[in-house]
Amino acid sequence: MVFVLDPAKANSTGPVCQLKSFAINGYTRKGDMNIGGIFSLHSGEATSQIPFTELRDIALCKKFTFKVYERLLAMIFTTQEIQKDPKLLPNITLGYVIYDSCTTAAGVLEGAMKLLTGQKKAVPNYQCNTFSSAVAVIGETYSSTSIPMARLLGVYKFPQISYGASVTTLSDKNQFPSFLRTFPSGLYQSIGIAHFILHFGWMWVGLLSDSNDYGLQGSLTVKEELVKAGACIAFFETIPAVYSEAKIQHISETIRKSSANVIVIYSIDTDLYPVMEVTARNNVSGKVWVASNDWAQSYLFAKNEFLRTLQGTLGFVVRRGNMPGFNKFIYRLNPYINPDDIFLKIFWELVFDCKLQIVDNINKNLTKESKICKGDEKLEGMKMDFFKLDDLRPTYNVYNAIYAVAHALHDMISSGMEIKPEVDKIPQSLCSESCSAGYRKAPQTGQPICCFSCVMCFQGEISNQTDSIECMKCPEDGWPNERQNKCIKKVIEFLSYEEPLGITLTTVSVFSALATAIIIAIFLKYHQTPVVKANNRELSYLLLFSLMLCFLCSLIFIGCPTHVTCMLQRGSFGIIFTLSISCVLAKTIVVVLAFNANKPNSNIRKFWGPRLPKILVMLCTAVQVIIFVSWLIISPPFQDENTTSITGRIIMECNEGSPVAFWFMLSYMGILATVSLVVAFLSRKLPDSFNEAKFITFSMVVFVSVWMSFIPAYLSTKGKYMVALEIFAILSSGAGLLFCIFVPKCYIILFRPEMNTRYNLMGKGVFKNGKD
The missing domain is CATH 1.20.1070.10 (Rhodopsin 7-helix transmembrane proteins)
Known part of the structure; x- marks a missing residue:
């Protein structure tokens, strides 16, 4: 949820904020056990102009992304395939709960909270159901949205399996204890890109990256490897997180004027689009673009205005895999058979350019000019350029992620382990952990009062409560115990007749x-x-x-x-x-x-x-x-x-x-x-x-x-x-x-x-x- 300035009320006495919700509707088919899924089904429009009256996150929740929908379909297909396996999860119905994140941090957090609480309206630390609505969650697509999701789920030790997030930081189990992935860490890609550039003897290279962890960490690793090998960096530019026309123009001019003919771009396609739009308008060509996996097979290559600029691009992509029966599964899709699948409805209307009448024969988006779907439309035989069924890469990673969850459930059930949700523990939000008894709080220089260090009481002093500001001295006949949280009577010592x-x-x-x-x-x-x-x-x-x-x-x-x-x-x-x-x-x-x-003669006698x-x-x-x-x-x-x-x-x-x-x-x-x-x-x-x-x-x-x-x-x-x-x-x-x-x-x-x-x-x- 975000607050957006309403232009219609601009003449009021002050700025009025209007509550606006993300399009994070879901599709659920419950079973004995459910797997959650969060996908970036909607993304930003192919435009660099975002009105100042509208937040960027809202603008990103407009365009339906077919390549991501293919991955959602892979999840549904895999759960159905597992259900047919008599050995993997016998006598257990495997369901799914899927939400659209709209490629936003707010979207993934809202979806994650719904999966944790099992309710349509997420209430933090409250769970209505005996069991969570899901035993694990598949997602997210990008590193920028996977990180906040992993931080939230890590608090509850809730398993998350990503099929596309590659940022190296996510491998840190201290920060992300329950994060797993079927996608290789970006560290390997960065090293591979550096070796690839050095293989061709390119020693004068430009770098362009996102301003998020994925782009910065990946490009910095490439830079370190290149510099270590003796190469030089012509420029290192960062795409701003919030659109800035001046910054985009500066990046495009830097690329155009630079004598470096090889440019490594570590970014996702939606962030890269504004740069490519200006670069193409400036007629920049003759550059060799080295693409990271997140845009190496992007829709950018399908746009005619970018073809001259992006010609000769070299990129790294993830491995491909085979999913037998997936083609037939897609061909059998029909919104009339699955009327609850709101994502299939959106997909169907976009593919066949018509409007469906399947919810009480009413569609609020229908107009007199709308083309009504007849109901006999079929995907089989169509030329589906938006799907790449013969080149499954990230989609295959979704397939593997679902099977990983299924095998984990099988092992747990086979070992007799009872699957229970973890005990709804309220997460902490503290700058510093509480100081236990025996310690006192010591303020940190230049930090707020909430940030402090815990210092053990001096010899002869105690603190008998948590977060003590200062320690107390024991009386003359008392002394602190080992934990320094209470005074005990001192032993009186002298040399006794009894010992x-x-x-x-x-x-x-x-x-x-x-x-x-x-x-x-x-x-x-x-x-x-x-x-x-x-x-x-x-x-x-x-x-x-x-x-x-x-x-x-x-x-x-x-x-x-x-x-x-x-x-x-x-x-x-x-x-x-x-x-x-x-x-x-x-x-x-x-x-x-x-x-x-x-x-004789001695005087001593005197x-x-x-x-x-x-x-x-x-x-x-x-x-x-x-x-x-x-x-x-x-x-x-x-x-x-x-x-x-x-x-x-x-x-x-x-x-x-x-x-x-x-x-x-x-x-x-x-x-x-x-x-x-x-x-x-x-x-x-x-x-x-x-x-x-x-x-x-x-x-x-x-x-x-x-x-x-x-x-x-x-x-x-x-x-x-x-x-x-x-x-x-x-x-x-x-x-x-x-x-x-x-x-x-x-x-x-x-x-x-x-x-x-x-x-x-x-x-x-x-x-x-x-x-x-």
Whole structure:
């Protein structure tokens, strides 16, 4: 349907639109199963003058096209032939529903909608019948009308078999999922035309094409192939979709003035007619026209005024085929036998130049001067130049298309598949598909608001409905699920006493503390022995006590942290470990001073005294206490909920408060440990049967190695594993001190009591020479 300006009402207050309908009447003969057909039975008149008051589509719906009617007859003939085959579709009546498209896009769409809905008045997405009015549709003739039809039918996955559309785009199953054809793709014709031109050595060629997909795609492929082979294009002109006298004159002048004698025309005959009309009027001759299949056998060659211009035309045509019995079928045609066939009525009146009286003996087109058909007219014996029954080409493709549908139906029935219409799904008309939950709409630059991209929500955000404009952040204790369409509760993570890692570390801590307590008990039992007394007995007890506290303080790190435990963790760890290292440092200095004080003329005796180690331990530990108290005053450690380090988890951890204070505390411990290591290393070779400096050196090597490895590992670990790493460092470094310093003494006390004498410890006994 289109709106056309009515000249009769031009004097009214404004332009009035009059609704005008296409001549899209149909011919139906229903069966158990029906095949649809849409044919361009009417086309434009042989004139280039189309009034501006009338749309071009309306002007095209005037002239009856005999060559297309031949193809319609082939459809009727083939369905009747199939009906007689006892094996192909037995016990099934095959019918047909045929519409005239008038060679217009509106016409094919109207016919397609009628086939989809099964009603004379097409209502989109509504089907009255249990079954569709057709199981497939044959058509259309041209690519320009097949494309819109294929787009509509593709929405419903409705099979379409074309017998003439050759445009390459129709092979794209993403755009046209249900389009099939018995006609080769235009790609092969374009390549063939290019090779044909190159075969004759024509290297200077003009190109003329339709402005539709058929002409543009085909001619562009020809151009690419020619240019690739080294040929040159003299001109490339396009016939306008809407008639323009100036443009047609320009094309004709370009052809006339061009030195190119070979011109490839990729067009349908109705579009080419105005160009040929002007070209013939300008007396253009001597050109070699290379015709595409759509006009190679056109009615243009039957017009005398075009013969001089088109002489020497070379063209590509589709293959011919044989349809036994088709001639006899046509000869038996009679409008009195088939009064419902409106197309046969039109055909009959044109062929015999008379008017039929078969509908209630009334024909509205009859006048007093009209010649009435007698009823005894016969086609047999007539010279039918409008039919080419001995050269069936596109008509044979219709024949094959009908048989393809019949064989498909036969296979479906044989396999037991029930033929049902697809479920009337409302087609979408959207610039962009909806964004599902978990995504948000992102506008596209330079595009309307309806056109957008779907972007996944950022980490930590969700959208819980379709087409969300923006995403929402989850609360602090929530995290998006995998689809990012809802928030789920975050898993709270900390090093727990109940989990295997926590149980293991707790067991090791308690065992280490018990081992230290056992050594203290051994020392207390053998309190008066030389081994216990050696190198300041009070420092040994203080070191053992501090090591036991170190092992036990690791338990504060396990469990859900609080503000109190966070301060206790850092305070106990820093102060107790400083106390331990201070004791080791004092013991090392005692060894050095004791050796040097016994030398003759030594001045060290002035500074030597029993209070010196205690003062050294107190001073070193006091510095760490001052650091920790300052830390508590400035920015103390506190419980923190880390929601960003690990996705979907809340890490309950202790925040240092002041990282500077934390690293200052570690640095101070590192300095003490380094000094102890250096002093012990330098004094390791002092003469003594039991030189404790050697064992202190080993213990400090272990201590420093553990904490040097701890720092990079600590910085790269997160969550409960960072806490576990800290506990491991505390336990392993404490165990190193305990094992290297005190296990050798326990060994002598328990298993070599004969060595536990002052005489042997001073290096004067037989044990120095390894004798019993």
